[in-house]
Every structure is written in C-alpha cells, then in structure tokens.
Amino acid sequence: MDREPRVEFGVEELSQRHWPEVVALCRDALDLPEDAAEAEPIVTRLHPVTTVPADVDTVVGPRRGIGLVALVAGAVRGVVLGSLGHRDPAVGHVDLIAVHPDFRRQGLGRALLGRAESTLAARGVTEVLLAGNPPYYAWPGIDVRYTPAICLAMALGYQQDRTAWNMTADLTSASSPALRDTASAERRLATAGVTVRRAATPDASALVSFARSTFGDAWAAEAAQAIGREQAGCHLAVRERDGEVLGFAAYGSSRPSWFGPMGTAPTAQGLGIGATLLRRCLRDLRAAGHQRVEIGWVGPVPFYASAAAARIERVFFLYRKQF
Template sequence: MDTEIIELDLDRLPAVVELCRRALDLPEDAAEASAVVDTLAARAAADRPVLRLGAVRDGALIGVLVGSLSAADSRLGHVDLLAVAPEERRRGVGRALLDVAERRLAGLGATEVLLAGNPPYYAWPGIDVRYTPAVCTALRLGYHQDRTGWNMTADLTGGSPALRSTEAAERRLAGAGITVRRAEPADLPALAAFARDTFGGAWDAELAGSLGRPGAGAHLAERDGEILGFAAYGSSRPSWFGPMGTAPAAEGSGIGGVLLRRCLRDQAEAGLPAAQIGWVGPVPFYAGAAGARIERVFFLYRKPLNGQK
C-alpha cells in the first residue's frame, strides 16, 4: 500500500509521541518527546498557523512533520519537527512529508522554509549535527545552511559551579536596594512588559509558559517596584533554561548570575541532573556564572519557495 500524507488532529498526539520516542535517536530527545510534541503541535497553535502532517501506511503512522509560520514574519515557514520510524527510513517518507509541508506553507504565504526553530515554541534551534541522515536529506532537497546554533549544558549534580550559593551576592544586591525573589503568576504582565520594552517582545509566550506550570518557574530582580532582570525555565520542557534578561542599566551588577543559579537550583531540586540552556548567545557569561559548556551544535537551513531568491 502506498504512503498517504494526512492531517493529524490532536487526538493522534499520543501516537505522534510514541513515534518520536522511537525515531529520535538521541536519548535526551526521545526522553522528552511528550513535552516536545505538546509544545510544537498543541501550544504553538495558540498564536500561529500550525501544520500537523502524518505519513500513514496500512493504517500505521510511520512519519510525522510539524510546521508553522513565523509569528514575527509570515513570509517564513518553519519545519519544527520531522521524524520517520527507523524501519521506514530511506524510503522517501521524509521527502513526501517535506514536499507537502512546503506546498502548504507556500499556500499560507511563506516564501521561504526554514529547518530551524520558530520561537517562542521550538524543540531545537535546528538540526543537531549528530542527526547525519537529516543533514543529508536537507542538502539533497535543496536546503542550504545559513547559520549555526548551539545549546550549553549546566551540570546540576553536587559540587557543580551551577549550584554555587547566591546568598552573599543577594546580600550585596539588597544593600543596593535590589530585591531578588521568585516570580509569581501575578508578575506576568509586568515581566512581559519589561521583556517587550527591553528586548523586543519575543518572550511573552515563554514567560507565560514558565509561570504557573508544573516543572517551570522564574525569578526576578527589582528595585522600588521596577524590574531590573528576570530568568525563567521550563517553558518548552522541564530540563530547559531560558529566557533571561537584565536591564542594560543593571548589567555588571551580578543580577544575571544570581537569577540564573536560582533557576538552576530549582531544576536540580526537581531531580534533574543537568539543564539545557537553549540557543545560547553569551557563551562566556554562562560558562563563568554556571560552569556551563557548549554541548549541542545545530545547523540551521533555509530554502526559497516558488522561485523566490
């Protein structure tokens, strides 16, 4: 029987999760398949068009693709997740899913498709370099690499620099009139406004996902009721840290390191042995503040559609 590409409704998500657990070759990805699928296929649909495509043969789900339009630029379509059952690889399943996704995204107005994360709801920045078959497929189908991204890993086991005490630093900040505390759901409007005004407004959904959800949380620093910085974790999945930001006027005060380690301590107390700091920019900061190391590297790809240049 030929492979059929179908639309997947939310009732099929348990089957999608099970497929991803088998298809994602890296253990850390397979272990978090449920959180990844929920973030991409369910939560992301709240603020952007989302494609949920399945490849079916003889009634069995053998491949899945989740795609979306960029919330920031509707000309950009994203492939957020592509997984094919191990026994069905090299049979054109991934190509068939991508072909349909490209046509559907073009129909929604996209002029380019990116094999790259679509913040604030993304699984990975791009294709982990260890997924060699995926890299080969991207190149074979006309995608070209235009960026590289990376995650850093913070060790959360005993004695790790990530778990250094913040008490002395918090006392020093208190002497300057700065209070550091756990953020509460009631803080969300002020935090979102601070993030929009200071960093351009890309983190509203991630902050909302970090406040008031099991396995997630945030901390903030303030002076006289004015927010000076925040750090959050668990929005995409419990083991991921971010986003975080410090007001330019407060940079160099030590606020960032305190907020980071308070979040990492929460994650350690939840039983996590390590935290992923996703799509990192300031590598030296995380290395110095938490002993984090670059561990996952991702290639990001793009392809013009409909003859666009």
Template sequence: MDVEIIELGPDRLPEVVDLCRRALDLPEDAAEAPSIVATLADRAAADRPVLRLGAVRGGALVGVLVGVLVGSLSAGDPRLGHVDLLAVTPEERRQGIGGGLLAEAEARLAGLGAAELLLAGNPPQYAWPGIDVRYTPAVCAALRLGYRQDRTAWNMTADLSEGSPALRSTEAAEQRLAGRGVTVRRAEPADLPALAGFARATFGGAWDGELAGSVGRPDAGAHLAERDGEILGFAAYGSSRPSWFGPMGTAPAAEGSGIGGVLLRRCLRDQAAAGVEAAQIGWVGPVPFYSGAAGARIERVFFLFRKELNGQK
C-alpha cells in the same frame, strides 16, 4: 502498501509521542518526547496556525511533521513558514518518507503565499534551534532536498549534580544586592504582565511568549530582580522542555551587578530539585557568562536551514 500523508488531529498526538520516543535518536530528546510534542503540536496552536502531518502505512504512523502554516512570531514575517519537528521511525527511513512530508508542507505553504520554509526553531514554542549536527542523516537530507544552511546555533550544558558550580549558593550575592535595594524572588502569575512588558521593551523578540510558558506552570518557573517596583532582570526555565533553561535578560543599566548569575543559579537549583541532571541553556549568546556563572560548556550545535518556495524571494 503505499504511504499516505494525512493531517493529524489532536486525538493522534499520543501516537506522535510514541513515534518520537522511537525516532529521536538522542536519548535527551527521546526522554522529553511528551513535552516536545505538547509544546509544538498542542500548546503552539493556541496562538498560531499549526500544521500536523502524518505519514501512514497500513494505518500505522511511520512519520510526522509539525510546523507553522503561515507566519513567524519571532520574525513577524507572514512569508515565512517553519518546520519544527520531522521524524520517521527507524525501520522506515531511507524510503523518501521524510522528503514526502517536507514536499507536502512546502506545497501547502507555497499555496498560502509563503516565500520561504525554515528548518529552524520558531520561538516562543520551539524544541530545538535547528537540526542538531549529531542528526547527520537529517542534515544530509536537508541539503539534498534543496535547503541551504544560513546560521549556526549552540546550546550550553550545565551539570546539575551535587557540588557542581551551577548549584553553588547565591546567598552572599543576594545579600549584597539587598544592600543596594535589589530584591530577588520567584516570579508569580501576577508578575507576568510587567515581566512581558519589560522583555518586549528591552529585548524585543519572543521572550514575552516564553515567559508566559514558564511563569506559574508546575513544571517550569522564573525568578526576577527588582528595585522599588522596577524590574531589573529575569530568568526562566521549562517553557518548552523541562530540562531547558531560558530566556534570561538583565536591564542594560544593571549589567555587571551580579543579578544575572543569581537569577541563573536560582533557576538551575529549581531544575535540579525537579530531578533534572543536566540543564540545556538554549540558543546561547554570551558563552563566557554562562561558563563563568554556572560552569556550563558548549555541547549541542545546530544548523539552521531555509529554502525558497516556487522561486519566490
């Protein structure tokens, strides 16, 4: 029986979760399949047009693609489309199903005027920066289907077991900061407008959206540092996935003050208390900082791909 590609409604998202549990080969991804699907296929639809395609054989879902029809909040370019999730059940691989889902997404995007399709994370709702290099067949498929690698990203892993550097006390550092008039505390929903404004003005990008996905949610959170009502820094976790940390940022004038390390470890302690055994610090920039502040190590590496559609530039 041939495979049919259809649009998936919200009622079929539980099937998508089940498929991802079986199709995501890395245990850390399969374990968080419910959060990944909720983030990419449900919550993201609140502020951007989401495409949910399923490959169906005999009524059973054997493959899924989730992406953004038009536009990219991170880049602000309506000519860009994103594929955020592509998965095929193990028993149905190497039959062209993934390629068929991608071809359908490409055709729909091109018809809407998109110039390029990216196989890359699309903040503020994303599950990976790109394709983890350990998903080697997916990397090979992307290259075979005409996608080119244009960037590399990496995560760092912070061990959250008892006694790890990531969980060492921040009490002395917080006392030193208090002596300089700096207060460190948990962020509350009422803080979100000021936090979002600080993130936009200081760092740009989509961190304000990620903060909105962290502050006030039961499975996520954030901490902030302030002096005389002025925000000096923030750190957040759980916006897209329970085990992932980020984003975090410190005002340029406060860099080197120790605020970042305090905020980081406060969040990591929250994650450890929630049962997370190892935190993923996503899409890392300052590797030495996270290594020194939390004993984190580079572990997950991702290739980000892109492809021109219909020869457009």
C-alpha cells in the same frame, strides 16, 4: 538516483486521533536520549492545535501551525510539524520531522517535507526555515548528530545559513558552580536596593512589559509561559523603591529540562543579577530531579561557562529555502 520506496504509504493531515501514535513515534525516532525522554512535551509544544495561553497570545498573536503524518498500513510512521513565523507570516518553519527508524530511506521524509512546503506555500509562505520559531520551539535547528535530517535538507535544496548551540550545566554535584549558594549575593544586591525573588502570576504583566521592551516579543512570550506552569519557573530582580523589573531568568518554557531565556536591564548590568538569577533557577531544576540542564540557543558563552561551568555540547545547523 533517488531510492524508490519499498513500502506503500500515504500522507494526511494530523488530527487529534493521531496524537498517541505521534508521541510514541517520536520516542522511537528521536535518536538522542535527551530528546526521546521529552518526546511528549516536545510534541505538545509543537502541535499545531496547541492552546496558546492568553498572556502569550497578546504578545505574539495566535499560533498558526500545520501537521502531517505518513501512514503505513494505517499506522503513523512519520510526522512533520510546522508553523508560520510570528514576526513575518511569509516565513514558514519546519519545527519537527521524524520518521521511524524501520521506515527510513523509503521516501517518507522526502514526501512529508515536500507536502509541508506545499501546505505552507498555500498559506502565503515564500521562504521555509528548518529552524526554531520562538516562543514555540524544541530546538534552534537540526542537531548535527541527526545526520539523516541534514541529508534530507541538502537533498531538497535547503541552504545552511547559521549555526547555533546549546550549553549544558552539570547539576550532579552540589559543589558545582552552577549550584553555588546565592545568599551573600542577594544580600549585596539588597544593599543596592534590588530584591531577588520568585515570579508569581501577578508579576506577569510587568515581566512581559520589561522583556518585550528590552529583548523583544519572543522572549516576552517565553517568560510569560514560565510563570504558573508545571515544570517551569521564573525568578526576578526588581528595584525595591518602585518595583521596576531589572532582570529575569526563566526555565521550562521551551522544554522541561531547558533553561532560558534570561536577561538583565542594560542599566543594571555588572551588579551580579544574572549569575544570581541563573543559579536560583538551576537549583530549582536540580530539586525537580534534573541532573543535566541545557541552556538553549546560547549567546553569551563566556558568561555561562564562568557562572555555571557550562559547556557547549549541542550544535545545530539552521537551514533556509526560498520558493
């Protein structure tokens, strides 16, 4: 039997005046320290009125988000942020749901998620995913340690259909493989006609074109966001004779302490470009004060385990529900 709410609360649309309270709420409600520490950039990333940079807008189109808050005695005690799929507007995403620890198990989460479903359905959504919506996401799905969120998803009829994971690179030791000097690798690449360097604003167009044609719109948009932004960066491998982009590695596009995406042209694989670009980025992140870096939504586990001594430390369940 469902537990009856013990407090009176209301749900209303998120507005800019709620912003400071939502950030403070997420600092308290995100139980994992690595998430709580980045509450403000996470909310900024997922906020429905986030300004989309022009170079990203041209890749994935305007961001279409929703936001709702649960108020108890006028104070924000719960929030849900969602968005329409960039590839398919009939697919909606719940990007964040959080309830203050003191107000859990009182119906706020259920009410917020139910209203988010209704709001998305009114915009033509026929399926809702509890999963990241690249290029704007803060998690691939629900971290398995967020047990209340998993229980809520199951209670409202969501079905688990995928699993994703992040890997962690430890940057505390200068002797870590993650921080290995790349000078010799870069000299070797130079003899093969490949230059490795930091990306700058004039590189954005070529980078987006390469990432879009090779890996898709989401990676292209994430790569574009890593150039010229605070707490973000990107490194490139280009062919000297014609300047063609052969590979890239980005960080800070989704969260300040996260690495990715990264990709190498199929014709250039095997040259050591990926490991070189990865380590250049990780050195940047260590210089910025990060002692641990998450490699988000990882595909090639063996590569990161070898090149950066990275370990799988976060596992996420991804859920879906059809109307």
